[in-house]
Amino acid sequence: MNWSSISDETTRLLQDLLRFNTTNPPGNETPCINYIAQTLHREGIDSVVLESAPGRGNLVARLKGDGSLPPLMLFGHVDVVPAEADKWQRDPFSGDLIDGVIWGRGATDMKHMVAMNLMTFMQLKRQNVPLKRDVIFMANADEEVGGTYGALWMVQNHPDLIRAEYALTEGGATSIEIDGKSFFVCSTGEKGAARFTLRGRGKPGHASQPHMQNSILPLSKALVKVMESKLPLRITATTRSFIESLATNVNPGLAEMLRGVLDPALHDDAVAELPFPEPILRRLNAMCRDTATPTILQAGSKINVIPAEAEAQVDCRVLPGTTPESIDRDVRAILGSALASGELELEFGRFSPGIESDPSSPLLEVIKSSVAEHTGGGIVIPGLITGGTDARHVTKLGTKVYGFIPTRYEGPHMMGLAHAHDERISVANLTFGTQVIYDVTHKFCAV
Ligand SMILES: [Zn+2]
Incomplete structure (x- = not known):
C-alpha cells in the first residue's frame, strides 16, 4: 500500500468534510452525508442514507465477510459544535491546509476519525481483503446534542443495519x-448523568427589612457543601x-x-x-467517583424583593454501576439536615447510566x-x-464499544482542541491514525 498517496487522499477527504457546515443545532448533516455516499459509490460500495428528519442524514455501508464471526463497526458523527468565527485565526469551515496542518471545526471532534474510518473501509475494498467479519461503516448525525436524530435514532429504527459485536468510535x-x-x-x-435541581424555600419580604427566611440562604449553604465535599470513592x-x-x-x-x-x-x-x-x-x-457541579443559578426578579424560591441546576456525572438510588443516597448524605427542615428540596431529572465494556x-x-x-x-x-458519546446508544444493541482515535502528542498547543477555537490536526497525525485504524481492522477482521 502506498501510504504517501493514502495520506494525501485522506487529507483531501478531511478537508472536504470540514467544508460542510454541520453545526448542531441545526446539524444539517445530509449534504455532508451525501458527499460520503458519493465517495463510496465511486469505489463501487453501496451505502444507505437514512434521514431521521429533514436534513438529518445518517449513512451505513457494509463490506461482507464470510460470516464466521460477527461484525465490527467503525462509526463517527459528522455534526460539530458551534464555532465563534471571529475568535479563530482561520475560517472554521475552510478546511485550510497550512504547513502540514488541517484547520476546521470538527478536525479533532470528529470528522478526522470519520475520514480515517472511510479511508480504512475504502482500502479494505480496494485490496479485496477477504474478511471473516463484516465491517460496517456508519457516519451519523446529532452526537453533539444527544443523538436523538443520529445514533439513538439508528439504534431504535434500524438496529439490524448496525448490529455488531464490537465497534470503534471517538474516545x-x-x-x-x-x-x-x-x-x-x-x-x-x-x-452517565444524573442531573439534579436544588431548590431553596423561604418567605418573601421587602429587601429593606431583611430576614433570615431568604431562600438564597439554604440554597447557598447547600451549594457550598456540594462543591466542597466529594462523593464516595469507587x-x-x-x-x-x-x-x-x-x-x-x-x-x-x-x-x-x-x-x-x-x-x-x-x-x-x-x-x-x-x-x-x-x-x-x-x-x-x-x-x-461520581461528581456534582453546580452550573445554573436562578433566584429573584426584583432588586428590592426577597425571593421565596431560589434554584440551582447541578450537572451530576455518574460512574458505570451507580444507580438512581445510590446517587440519591450519596447526595442526600452531603446535604444533611437541611432537606428534612423543608427549606431545601432535591429533585433528580432523568437518570442515564454509565456504560462499561x-x-x-x-x-x-x-x-x-x-x-x-x-x-x-x-x-x-x-x-x-x-x-458522554454515541457509545451509550450503540451499547444498547449489545455491542462492545471502544473509544479510540489514535493520535500522537505533538506539544501542548495541539492539545485539547475539540470544542475549542482554532481546532486543527496535523497531516502526520491524520495519517498515523488512519494507519492504526486500518491495521487494527485488518488484523481483527481479515481471514
Ligand atoms: Zn465528538
Whole structure:
C-alpha cells in the first residue's frame, strides 16, 4: 500500500468534510452525508442514507465477510459544535491546509476519525481483503446534542443495519507522556448523568427589612457543601485497569503512588503526591467517583424583593454501576439536615447510566499490538470518558464499544482542541491514525 498517496487522499477527504457546515443545532448533516455516499459509490460500495428528519442524514455501508464471526463497526458523527468565527485565526469551515496542518471545526471532534474510518473501509475494498467479519461503516448525525436524530435514532429504527459485536468510535485522546513513555488511552467506558435541581424555600419580604427566611440562604449553604465535599470513592474495572496499566510501565516510586490511588485508605495522600499536571489530576478524580457541579443559578426578579424560591441546576456525572438510588443516597448524605427542615428540596431529572465494556478483550489486544508496532513501543491503556458519546446508544444493541482515535502528542498547543477555537490536526497525525485504524481492522477482521 502506498501510504504517501493514502495520506494525501485522506487529507483531501478531511478537508472536504470540514467544508460542510454541520453545526448542531441545526446539524444539517445530509449534504455532508451525501458527499460520503458519493465517495463510496465511486469505489463501487453501496451505502444507505437514512434521514431521521429533514436534513438529518445518517449513512451505513457494509463490506461482507464470510460470516464466521460477527461484525465490527467503525462509526463517527459528522455534526460539530458551534464555532465563534471571529475568535479563530482561520475560517472554521475552510478546511485550510497550512504547513502540514488541517484547520476546521470538527478536525479533532470528529470528522478526522470519520475520514480515517472511510479511508480504512475504502482500502479494505480496494485490496479485496477477504474478511471473516463484516465491517460496517456508519457516519451519523446529532452526537453533539444527544443523538436523538443520529445514533439513538439508528439504534431504535434500524438496529439490524448496525448490529455488531464490537465497534470503534471517538474516545481516548492524544497520547500522554509519562516517565518517558507514550500512553494511548482507549476508552472502555463512559460516565452517565444524573442531573439534579436544588431548590431553596423561604418567605418573601421587602429587601429593606431583611430576614433570615431568604431562600438564597439554604440554597447557598447547600451549594457550598456540594462543591466542597466529594462523593464516595469507587474504583470501576476500567479505572482499576487504567491505573494498573500505568503502574506496570513506570518507575517503582511512581507505581507505588499510582497503586495508592486504588486504596481508599491511601487515596487522598496518593493523589496529592502524584506529579501530574492539573488537567490529568482533574480527570483522574472524575474517574474515581461520581461528581456534582453546580452550573445554573436562578433566584429573584426584583432588586428590592426577597425571593421565596431560589434554584440551582447541578450537572451530576455518574460512574458505570451507580444507580438512581445510590446517587440519591450519596447526595442526600452531603446535604444533611437541611432537606428534612423543608427549606431545601432535591429533585433528580432523568437518570442515564454509565456504560462499561470489558477492559480486556480480543479487540483491545489487537489495538495494543498495532499501537506498539506503529509507535515503537507505545502502550495502550483503558480509560473512562467522563462525558458522554454515541457509545451509550450503540451499547444498547449489545455491542462492545471502544473509544479510540489514535493520535500522537505533538506539544501542548495541539492539545485539547475539540470544542475549542482554532481546532486543527496535523497531516502526520491524520495519517498515523488512519494507519492504526486500518491495521487494527485488518488484523481483527481479515481471514
Ligand atoms: Zn465528538
